[in-house]
Amino acid sequence: MTVPEGDTVFALARRLGTVLTGATLTRTDFRVPRWALTDLSGGRVTAVRSVGKHLFIDVERPSGTPVSIHSHLKMEGTWDVYRTGTAWRRPGHAARVVLHAGDTEAVGFDLGTLEVLDDPSTAVAHLGPDLLGDDWDPAAAVSNLAAHPDVPIGVALLDQRLLAGVGNIYRSEVCFLRRISPTTRTGDVDLPAVVDTCRTLLWANRARPVRCTTGVMVKGKELWVYGRDRRPCRRCGTAIVRSDLDSRATYTCPTCQP
Numbered sequence: 001m002t003v004p005e006g007d008t009v010f011a012l013a014r015r016l017g018t019v020l021t022g023a024t025l026t027r028t029d030f031r032v033p034r035w036a037l038t039d040l041s042g043g044r045v046t047a048v049r050s051v052g053k054h055l056f057i058d059v060e061r062p063s064g065t066p067v068s069i070h071s072h073l074k075m076e077g078t079w080d081v082y083r084t085g086t087a088w089r090r091p092g093h094a095a096r097v098v099l100h101a102g103d104t105e106a107v108g109f110d111l112g113t114l115e116v117l118d119d120p121s122t123a124v125a126h127l128g129p130d131l132l133g134d135d136w137d138p139a140a141a142v143s144n145l146a147a148h149p150d151v152p153i154g155v156a157l158l159d160q161r162l163l164a165g166v167g168n169i170y171r172s173e174v175c176f177l178r179r180i181s182p183t184t185r186t187g188d189v190d191l192p193a194v195v196d197t198c199r200t201l202l203w204a205n206r207a208r209p210v211r212c213t214t215g216v217m218v219k220g221k222e223l224w225v226y227g228r229d230r231r232p233c234r235r236c237g238t239a240i241v242r243s244d245l246d247s248r249a250t251y252t253c254p255t256c257q258p
């Protein structure tokens, strides 16, 4: 299973945006209790965008007031687009929301968060600079990380309050590329270089169907270390080690990442 990272959500926003932006919602069906009575039919989708791992579908109600459908994929979530009447790829009970626009329907499945917000900025006010945002600010990301010198870099990189977009796969890949152990104190790391690597990887992958950090787009060769427990390091041949950091799997080469 591929855990959604910032680039996943960015690509998803693009895909959904192609279909929904400018469309008028003919019917909306929110299947979570809190929003079950919400009806955005007649609203026009003005934008679909990502901020870190958060997805926003901005809608202008018929009255002209803006509202935004905020979702977070967490571990299992996704959005799919279908022509009305075709079979869904996931079971109906997994659908949290269905947005109808003419003969198209966008279905949000297994979403970790789903809410309808008058002011969407409140949902992401806690986030650090977005690695894929128009307003990406590397200096702010570096200073946010630097403010936590004693936290292991592998933990700090996942803290979306410091910078937004890095998930479990990228933290392993970034640490390998920078030749540092994820347990290294953040204060002992070349932070501008780490932040730059995060941005480079996410940007390169924002529109790719398969995540790739090695530059080799061949099945099974796309990643340096993630998911490669006990397999030989692509650089030095040492067996890759899997361990838990902050209760999530991390993969390292003990030789390349002392």
Ligand SMILES: [Zn+2]
Binding pocket: 233, 234, 235, 236, 237, 238, 253, 254, 255, 256, 257
């Ligand atoms: Zn190695």
